[in-house]
Amino acid sequence: MLLAANFPDGSGYVLAAYLVFFALLLIYLGITVYRMLGLEKRLTTLSEELDRAEGRTAAPPLAEPVADTPKDKIL
Amino acid sequence: MSLEPRGITTRKAVGALLRKELLLERRVPQVLPAMALFSITTFVVFRFALDATSVEGDTASGVLWVTLLFAAMLGAGRLYVADHEEGGIDALLLAPVDRTALLISKAVTFLVFLVLVEVVALPAFVILLLGPGLSPGDIAALALVLLMADVGIAVIGTLFGALAIQTRARDLILPLMALPLLVPVIISAAKASAPLLAATGADSLPGRYLALLGLYDLVFGLLAYAVFDYLFDD
Amino acid sequence: MYSSKLRIYTLATVVTLATAFGLAALYAPIEADQGFSQKIFYVHVPMAIVALGGFVYGGIEGLRYLRTRDPKHDLRSYTAIHMSVILGLGVLITGSIWAKVAWDVWFEWREATLVSFLIVFLLYATYQPLRFAILDPEKQARYAAVFAVTAGAFVPLNFMAVRLAEPFIHPRVLNNTTGGALPTEMKIPFYIALVGMTLLFITLCKLEMTHKLTRGRVKGLERRLDALRGETDDSTLPPRSAAPQVVA
Numbered sequence: 001m002l003l004a005a006n007f008p009d010g011s012g013y014v015l016a017a018y019l020v021f022f023a024l025l026l027i028y029l030g031i032t033v034y035r036m037l038g039l040e041k042r043l044t045t046l047s048e049e050l051d052r053a054e055g056r057t058a059a060p061p062l063a064e065p066v067a068d069t070p071k072d073k074i075l
Numbered sequence: 076m077s078l079e080p081r082g083i084t085t086r087k088a089v090g091a092l093l094r095k096e097l098l099l100e101r102r103v104p105q106v107l108p109a110m111a112l113f114s115i116t117t118f119v120v121f122r123f124a125l126d127a128t129s130v131e132g133d134t135a136s137g138v139l140w141v142t143l144l145f146a147a148m149l150g151a152g153r154l155y156v157a158d159h160e161e162g163g164i165d166a167l168l169l170a171p172v173d174r175t176a177l178l179i180s181k182a183v184t185f186l187v188f189l190v191l192v193e194v195v196a197l198p199a200f201v202i203l204l205l206g207p208g209l210s211p212g213d214i215a216a217l218a219l220v221l222l223m224a225d226v227g228i229a230v231i232g233t234l235f236g237a238l239a240i241q242t243r244a245r246d247l248i249l250p251l252m253a254l255p256l257l258v259p260v261i262i263s264a265a266k267a268s269a270p271l272l273a274a275t276g277a278d279s280l281p282g283r284y285l286a287l288l289g290l291y292d293l294v295f296g297l298l299a300y301a302v303f304d305y306l307f308d309d
Numbered sequence: 310m311y312s313s314k315l316r317i318y319t320l321a322t323v324v325t326l327a328t329a330f331g332l333a334a335l336y337a338p339i340e341a342d343q344g345f346s347q348k349i350f351y352v353h354v355p356m357a358i359v360a361l362g363g364f365v366y367g368g369i370e371g372l373r374y375l376r377t378r379d380p381k382h383d384l385r386s387y388t389a390i391h392m393s394v395i396l397g398l399g400v401l402i403t404g405s406i407w408a409k410v411a412w413d414v415w416f417e418w419r420e421a422t423l424v425s426f427l428i429v430f431l432l433y434a435t436y437q438p439l440r441f442a443i444l445d446p447e448k449q450a451r452y453a454a455v456f457a458v459t460a461g462a463f464v465p466l467n468f469m470a471v472r473l474a475e476p477f478i479h480p481r482v483l484n485n486t487t488g489g490a491l492p493t494e495m496k497i498p499f500y501i502a503l504v505g506m507t508l509l510f511i512t513l514c515k516l517e518m519t520h521k522l523t524r525g526r527v528k529g530l531e532r533r534l535d536a537l538r539g540e541t542d543d544s545t546l547p548p549r550s551a552a553p554q555v556v557a
Contacts, residue, residue, distance in 0.1 A: 013410040017349040017403040018330070021356065024399045028513070035520060042527050049534055234459065238452055242442035248435060252456070255432035256463055259470030266474060287470055298462055302455045305375050 085179075088172040092180035097187070099157060106153045107188055110146045114196035117142040118203050129206035132273040136265045139200055139272070143193065143221075144228070144261060148250045150188050151232030154181060155240040168307055178233060178303040185236075186229040193221055207274040217271050223288040224264040227295060231256050234299045237306050263287045315519065318512040325505035329355075332498035340495075346410040351498055353403040355506035356396050357426060361464060363393030363510060364433060368461015371454035383450040384521060384553045386457050388514045390436050391552075396510070397430045425471040432460055440552075450553060521552060 100107060121138045122128065130138055158164040167177060197217075201209060209217070231253050239249040267284040333351035340347035370386035373379070404426070408417045418424060439456055443449040491499065 011345050013346055013406050014348045017406045018352055020402045020406070021352050021399055024395060025509075028395060032516060032520065035524075039520075039524055039527055042531070046527065046530055046534065053534065053538060234455075238439075238455060241448065241452065242439065243444070244438065244442040248438055248442055251435045252432070252439065255428050255435075256459070258428050259467055262470050262474045283473060287473055291466065291470075294462060294466060295459075298459055302375070302458055305451055305455055308451075 084171075085173045085176045088176035089179045089183070092167075092172075092176060093183055096180060096184040100188075106150050107191060109153075110150045110188065110192045111195045113149055114142050114146045114192060115199050115203075117145065118196075118200055122204060127204075130204050131206040133265075133269045135205055135272040136269040138204065139197075139268065140261055140265045142200075143189075143196065144254070144257065146192055146196070147189060147228045147232060148253060150185065150192070151236045151253065152239070152246045152249050154185055154232065154236040159240050164307075174304045174307055175300060177307070178299060181237075182229045182233040182299075185232050186225055189225040189229060190222070193225070197221075205272060207272070209271070213271045217268055220264055220267045220271075220285070220288070223285060223292060224260050226292040227260045227288065228257060230292065230295045230299050231260075234295075234303060234306075237303070241306075259291055260288065263291070315512065315515050318508060318515060322505060322508040322512045325501060325508055329498050329502035329505045332501065337495050337498045338492065343411055346407070349403060349407045349410075351502045353400060353407055354499070355503040356403065357400045357422075358503060359506045359510050360393045360396040360400055361426075361429070362507075363389045363396065364429065364464050365461050367393065368457045368459075368464075371457030371461070374450060374454045375458070380450065380553060383454065384518055385514075386454060387440075387553050388517045388521075390433060390457060391517065392510055392513050394430070394433050394436070397426070397433065400426060401430060421472045421474070422468070425468045428467055428471070429460075429464055432463065436460075446553070 118138070121130075121142070125134070125138070127134075155164070158167070235249055235253045235256070239245050239252070242248055263284040267281055267288070270281070329351065333348055337348070337351070339345055367386045367390035370382045370389060374382035374386060404423050405415050408420065408423065409415050416423070436453065436456060440449050440453050443452055
């Protein structure tokens with residue numbers, strides 16, 4: 001609005017045009033950030049499941065053989 | 076293409092395919108009557124939508140071209156339906172026939188359809204809506220414009236009809252793709268035929284619009300020839 | 310890896326665009342004929358040129374895909390067209406604003422460049438629906454490439470046709486568009502803005518492709534994990550996105 005006072009002819013329109021450009025850019029980047037958050041979430045669950053799966057595949061040798069299996073195998 | 080024996084095969088294949096298409100339409104007329112009826116109905120719609128009992132010049136040209144274009148869209152959507160539903164395309168692709176033969180036969184079939192529809196629609200248009208009469212010279216010039224535009228419409232319709240038939244949205248997506256692509260054809264054709272339909276009479280055909288139509292036909296004809304193969308190589 | 314030079318590109322984009330817009334605001338003279346509103350030119354025209362270039366580039370990559378069948382080219386073609394459509398939306402809105410201030414109408418049918426752009430935009434707006442409508446990924450890529458090639462060739466032809474249709478009633482804009490009649494003080498910010506916009510396009514394309522590739526790798530990992538656990542994956546479901554499916 002201050003700009004509009006300094007440049008009377010059509011500066012509101014000019015401002016609007018540049019705002020459109022930056023708004024589009026912002027919307028696009030916003031969507032990208034949103035999608036990246038989703039990806040991050042998937043990666044988190046993925047690593048959690050991987051942890052769990054590792055625990056599960058490592059677990060049978062622990063349970064199946066008799067007690068004399070050394071404990072350090074799990075590590 | 077004509078040097079090798081393969082060229083003869085292509086020509087023979089085109090002939091055979093063309094006979095097949097035309098025979099199919101003659102045995103069970105489906106597309107042509109629909110297109111012709113649609114055109115005439117659209118003229119009636121325009122009579123009331125414009126609230127005019129007769130049109131001339133730019134408006135006449137616009138009414139004629141919008142009608143023909145939409146009728147063409149109707150036809151392009153049906154161009155591959157019979158093949159698709161009855162598995163004819165698969166049989167064709169198994170046969171040792173050049174894909175180009177398929178393109179040419181489909182495009183020529185569509186061109187023949189368009190010309191036949193215009194043979195019906197144009198007199199109907201003159202009788203129902205056109206204010207000023209047409210001199211024989213006008214008719215000849217108009218026929219030239221129609222034919223050149225039809226070639227472009229046939230090429231686009233054949234290429235994008237083949238594209239659309241493989242999609243889930245077929246009839247929905249074809250006009251959406253083809254109409255913007257055909258805008259240059261409509262611009263040139265409408266501009267070239269407007270003076271022919273004007274009450275003042277035409278001085279001469281504007282050459283630059285015909286040149287543009289020719290360029291369009293050439294560019295998209297070659298392009299369709301180049302990319303059509305890729306639509307069928309499963 | 311698309312992300313390798315992403316940081317440099319981002320930095321270059323920000324610097325160039327900031328310089329260009331700064332110069333446009335402070336250094337470039339106010340145009341005698343149109344006054345201050347001519348400043349829209351520095352954002353509108355570079356955006357339009359880059360969008361059209363992106364459409365043509367998408368066609369070229371489509372052609373490369375058809376010849377090599379390398380999914381990389383399909384991804385590039387898709388991304389370029391996707392970005393150009395977004396830029397195209399910006400072009401139409403800023404063009405509309407410019408038309409409003411220059412001629413007091415929101416859309417000027419006699420301005421051939423604007424009309425041509427609208428037609429091209431409408432054509433490319435069907436690119437995404439086309440991809441969505443084809444389930445088989447390979448076929449989707451192939452058909453999208455055929456569309457991209459045809460539409461890419463259509464872009465220059467369409468501009469020619471629309472220009473032929475109308476007498477030039479607004480020569481000053483057309484002169485501005487070609488850059489021929491510009492004084493040097495206007496040319497410098499304009500060309501910098503053009504470079505900046507191109508850099509922005511490249512950056513966003515790289516960002517988009519990096520995202521697609523990363524998503525593909527995550528999906529690949531998920532599949533491997535499922536296979537490890539002996540679960541069947543639900544790959545029979547249609548993909549939710551129309552984007553090229555990259556699985557790394």
